[in-house]
Amino acid sequence: MKAVRFEQYGDVDELKVEQIAKPEAGPGQVVVAVKAAGLNPGEAAIRAGLLHDVFPAAFPSGQGTDFAGIVDEVGAGVDEWSAGDEVVGWATRSSHAEFVVVPRDQLVAKPENVVWEVAGSISVTGPTAYAALRAVQATEGDTIVVSAAAGGVGVMASQLAILGGLTVIGTASERNHDFLRSLGVIPVEYGEGVVDRIREAAPQGVDAYIDCYGHGNVEYALELGVAPQRIDTIIDFAAVERHGVKGEGSAQATTPAVLAELLGLIAEAKIVVPIDGVFPLDRVTDAYRDLEDGHARGKYVLGMDVVEYPGEREGDRAGSDERSDQAT
Ligand SMILES: NC(=O)c1ccc[n+]([C@@H]2O[C@H](COP(=O)([O-])OP(=O)(O)OC[C@H]3O[C@@H](n4cnc5c(N)ncnc54)[C@H](OP(=O)(O)O)[C@@H]3O)[C@@H](O)[C@H]2O)c1
Structure with a gap:
């Protein structure tokens, strides 16, 4: 074969x-x-x-x-x-x-x-998204940010969160914004100024954060005032050590x-x-x-x-x- x-x-x-x-x-x-x-x-x-x-x-x-x-x-x-x-x-x-x-x-x-x-x-991607959403104790009515929301894990996590009754803000390049809107996600461009753009998109505040990209997203979540136990990164394990945020992914939900x-x-x-x-x-x-x-x-x-x-x-x-x- x-x-x-x-x-x-x-x-x-x-x-x-x-x-x-x-x-x-x-x-x-x-x-x-x-x-x-x-x-x-x-x-x-x-x-x-x-x-x-x-x-x-x-x-x-x-x-x-x-x-x-x-x-x-x-x-x-x-x-x-x-x-x-x-x-x-x-x-x-x-x-x-x-x-x-x-x-x-x-x-x-x-x-x-x-x-x-x-x-x-x-x-x-599916069990990883599932584990991440469970890890941040996602609750109906919450506002959650998902970084790399159009990627393999992000697109699953975003949709699972919407099904759970959350407001979802997803970071992505402009190319993916219409696509994310079609799923019910509020798209926000990543890159310099992203924290301000998220604040603007979520005047009610951010309750939870799923990081599918790394490169400072855990720090963005902390800057937005999200509690460490309601932040999950599937990629930045140094930030898990540094900040006591969660790092749950496929290993926790592949069943x-x-x-x-x-x-x-x-x-x-x-x-x-x-x-x-x-x-x-x-x-x-x-x-x-x-x-x-x-x-x-x-x-x-x-x-x-x-x-x-x-x-x-x-x-x-x-x-x-x-x-x-x-x-x-
Ligand atoms: N811990 C675990 O169990 C576990 C499991 C699966 C995956 N992972 C890891 O998690 C990460 C994501 O996996 P994946 O399968 O979802 O990857 P993927 O599908 O390759 O992710 C691609 C996405 O990343 C986005 N992206 C690119 N640059 C970005 C930036 N600067 N900020 C925010 N988003 C950006 C892209 O959006 P644009 O096209 O709009 O730029 C694209 O939609 C990978 O590092 C992977 O190794 C971990």
Whole structure:
């Protein structure tokens, strides 16, 4: 089967699509034929060696956490899944491949009306957003700021907060403002003066803050008067140490129950997951180049049935407003 591998830390060019042995299902395991697998910035950081102290790679390394696909084979003792079931799950550095093997309890059923690309790209961002919102004790009527609100985690956190009855202020570049408004988010441009712009957008004050970007956002939250226990950053762990704010993310909420709940909300069109680009497995380096550009609206996804890149390489970003922001 084809799988994404890298032999050493480095830039996107370290990513190779290689032929390796198809995995087999051991006891309690399930092999899934992957239909779609999302990309996450953390994977790029691991490949670059930036997370070596916390998540060291063993070479050659596979890659990829998110996936959705069709059960191909089940191991001894697995009676809840059968070949042909459509599933969504999470893997350890291995889902960017034609087949992935996971423990039986890292899967949930894919709702029929959620398309593969969406189903296969929320296993990291969804639970992370869920954990962050829970960590800040979000309460109906509160005003919350979400930084990088149009990104993979931010777009989920913003919509979950709106569903919970919060007023959501989301930081993003101008390009994403209409999109965020369409979700019910009050957009605010990031960059110099952002704290003043947030104050202006929230004369009632800010109760909670979810930071999906780092680079001073925790300090902005403190400057706005948000209590440390109502600030969660998913990226600035130095600020967690420094200020006693929360740092909860995927590790605190990646469970079948949370993933199933989020897929249910997507199936009911209560949450939309914008797909910024779908790439065939062979174009994995292009996919990561776009992701690492740092301006994803929602998710980039590897689609196993995609044979050609559907968009333009040059000027692609400028055309992105025409892309679909679909849920199902
Ligand atoms: N702790 C955890 O469990 C956990 C889990 C998942 C992710 N993470 C980390 O959390 C971060 C966000 O992940 P993600 O998947 O949401 O990333 P992403 O989708 O790549 O985020 C892209 C977004 O960042 C926004 N952005 C760019 N520059 C910005 C700035 N100066 N200020 C505010 N926003 C800016 C972009 O908005 P514009 O296009 O409008 O510029 C874009 O929408 C990453 O660092 C990731 O590694 C942590």
